[in-house]
Amino acid sequence: AQTVTQSQPEMSVQEAxxxxxxxxxxTSESDYYLFWYKQPPSRQxxxxxxxxxxxxxxxxxxxxxxxxxxxxxSFSLKISxxxxxxxxxxxxxxxxxxxxxxxxxxxxxxxxx
Amino acid sequence: xxxxxxxxxxxxxxxxxxxxxxxEQHMGHRAMYWYKQKAKKPPxxxxxxxxxxxxxxxxxxxxxxxxxxxxxxxxLHLHALQPEDSALYLCAxxxxxxxxxxGYTFGSGTRLxxx
Numbered sequence: 506a507q508t509v510t511q512s513q514p515e516m517s518v519q520e521a522x523x524x525x526x527x528x529x530x531x532t533s534e535s536d537y538y539l540f541w542y543k544q545p546p547s548r549q550x551x552x553x554x555x556x557x558x559x560x561x562x563x564x565x566x567x568x569x570x571x572x573x574x575x576x577x578x579s580f581s582l583k584i585s586x587x588x589x590x591x592x593x594x595x596x597x598x599x600x601x602x603x604x605x606x607x608x609x610x611x612x613x614x615x616x617x618x
Numbered sequence: 619x620x621x622x623x624x625x626x627x628x629x630x631x632x633x634x635x636x637x638x639x640x641x642e643q644h645m646g647h648r649a650m651y652w653y654k655q656k657a658k659k660p661p662x663x664x665x666x667x668x669x670x671x672x673x674x675x676x677x678x679x680x681x682x683x684x685x686x687x688x689x690x691x692x693x694l695h696l697h698a699l700q701p702e703d704s705a706l707y708l709c710a711x712x713x714x715x716x717x718x719x720x721g722y723t724f725g726s727g728t729r730l731x732x733x
Contacts, residue, residue: 522650538721542721545728548706548708548727549725549726550710550722588646596660600721605663606721606722607658608660608661610657610660611660
């Protein structure tokens with residue numbers, strides 16, 4: 506069974522600084538996708554970034570980028586130039602073909618002004 | 619339209635009430651999902667509909683009854699709930715249950731309180 510582990514229940518960062526959220530996963534599949542979702546107090550789960558396992562190049566979306574290490578089964582999220590609006594719960598998620606989306610336990614990110 | 623719309627946003631109901639949650643999407647997605655989420659926890663899958671047919675029921679108590687009247691609409695009927703059922707109920711959709719490409723699109727949820 507696939508599992509997703511986020512070892513940091515809480516993280517904090519100063520505004521304008523950079524923070525990295527960790528995620529590891531376990532799978533026997535070779536073809537899968539990885540996602541980071543953001544859930545602010547408004548409750549909606551917002552897709553931040555996704556990574557195809559077959560792509561070696563790390564995905565980037567503006568201030569958000571990932572460090573995807575397939576052999577190590579690691580998928581960390583880097584947030585650059587942190588903003589107050591980045592404060593949220595961040596969930597790492599995994600999905601292989603034909604399977605459901607599997608979430609990690611989440612990391613609560615606080616951004617300090 | 620790239621949204622999943624859930625109504626109502628908040629719901630307070632007694633243990634003897636019957637109520638329904640509604641979810642709607644117009645992205646042409648053929649898979650729709652109900653999740654239950656407790657505070658500071660990841661969403662827990664409840665039901666999956668694929669092409670308007672129930673494909674997964676995660677052993678959810680019968681006091682929760684899902685319905686998919688058409689490809690754009692998903693309902694969750696609630697009856698005789700317990701206080702421990704109080705949670706955020708999220709609806710999500712995806713292109714289909716097999717394709718993993720784009721993850722899921724989530725609604726903003728219904729905050730349910732059972733009194």
